[in-house]
Amino acid sequence: MTIPPPPTDLSTLTTPPGTTLALNLFYQPLPLDSYWLPLLLPLVLAISVVYKAIKLEDLQRLPRQAVLLSAQIITFMILAAATLWLITEIL
Amino acid sequence: MQRRKKTYQANPAAPNAWMQSWNLPAALMAWVLPGLGHYLLGEKRRAAIIAACIGLLWFGGIAIGGISVIDRKDHAAWFVGQMLVGPSVLADRYHQSLKTRYLDPDASRYEPSFGRMNEQGILYTALAGLLNLMAVVDVVYRDPNHRRTPDGPAATGKDSTGQAPS
Numbered sequence: 001m002t003i004p005p006p007p008t009d010l011s012t013l014t015t016p017p018g019t020t021l022a023l024n025l026f027y028q029p030l031p032l033d034s035y036w037l038p039l040l041l042p043l044v045l046a047i048s049v050v051y052k053a054i055k056l057e058d059l060q061r062l063p064r065q066a067v068l069l070s071a072q073i074i075t076f077m078i079l080a081a082a083t084l085w086l087i088t089e090i091l
Numbered sequence: 092m093q094r095r096k097k098t099y100q101a102n103p104a105a106p107n108a109w110m111q112s113w114n115l116p117a118a119l120m121a122w123v124l125p126g127l128g129h130y131l132l133g134e135k136r137r138a139a140i141i142a143a144c145i146g147l148l149w150f151g152g153i154a155i156g157g158i159s160v161i162d163r164k165d166h167a168a169w170f171v172g173q174m175l176v177g178p179s180v181l182a183d184r185y186h187q188s189l190k191t192r193y194l195d196p197d198a199s200r201y202e203p204s205f206g207r208m209n210e211q212g213i214l215y216t217a218l219a220g221l222l223n224l225m226a227v228v229d230v231v232y233r234d235p236n237h238r239r240t241p242d243g244p245a246a247t248g249k250d251s252t253g254q255a256p257s
Contacts, residue, residue, distance in 0.1 A: 027189075029157040029204035029212070036207040039155065043215060046144045050222045053140040054229045062140070 044073050113231050121227045123177040125149075125219075128230035141226050148219035149176055156212020158186045159203040169213050175220030175227075 032039065048069040052062050114132060121128025126142025129135075152160055161182045163170045173179040189201040204212060 024200055024202075026153050026158055027200040028202040029159075029208040030155050032155065032211075033207050036211055039211050042151070043148070043218065046148045047218060047222065050141055050144045050226070053137055053144070054225055059136055059140070 040077075041074070044077075045070050048073065114233065115231065118227050118231045121230045122175070122223065125176060125223045125226060128227065129233075132230065132233055134233070145176065145219050145223050145226070148215050148222070149178070152212045152215025152217075152219065153182070154212075155215060156204040156208045156210075157202065158182060158189065159201075160209060160212030160216055161186055163187075166213060169217050172217035172220040173213075175224045176216070179216065179220065 045066070048066040049062070052065045052069060053059065056062055056065060114128070117128040117131045119128075120131055124142070125145035126138040126140075128138075129141060130138035160166075161170065161173055161179050163174075163183045164187070170179075170183065174183075192201070203209075
């Protein structure tokens with residue numbers, strides 16, 4: 001008798017077979033382990049929109065200002081990640 | 092020569108007397124439901140944007156990591172941020188009740204999350220709370236009777252204190 005190899009994708013173990021995603025929404029985590037990095041993008045956008053919605057008096061400028069702030073945050077996050085990577089590589 | 096220290100004395104008759112009144116009931120409502128505080132102050136469009144964004148962040152965090160991301164006992168430090176959105180307190184109470192029922196996995200759909208999804212869910216909900224804190228503070232100090240035009244106070248012919256320039 002051969003022993004089956006251990007599962008490599010642990011996300012498949014979170015949802016029992018035969019159950020729908022809608023039934024388990026909010027009760028179980030979504031199987032998005034491979035996509036965790038892109039999940040930061042809507043987070044940054046929401047932060048920018050809420051911040052500008054509070055700060056701006058004229059909401060007509062909100063879309064442009066929010067996109068600009070999001071781009072700034074993402075750019076500096078990338079720069080910070082690159083700097084830390086360089087430091088770890090050098091050291 | 093000694094400098095005379097300037098002191099601020101509140102003057103109820105001053106044009107800026109509104110600064111002395113804090114919108115605490117509206118701020119409390121802003122904590123209970125994100126965006127409600129601004130709605131009560133008449134800022135409907137701003138309220139809708141804040142409610143939609145903070146609501147999506149909060150629900151998105153729970154959807155990503157499951158309700159286990161809100162846990163006062165296991166993640167007390169993160170819960171301090173999460174509870175800045177009022178419904179997080181109810182969500183935690185419900186989660187604690189689910190944890191006791193989880194002892195029988197066949198009877199419960201609940202499953203705790205770990206790893207990246209747990210981290211993302213906690214991050215989403217905690218940031219929703221911190222953004223709501225910013226909204227609550229804005230509601231406290233916002234004057235519902237003061238509207239600045241897009242071009243600034245000069246467009247109305249009055250200065251920042253509401254009086255016509257001499």
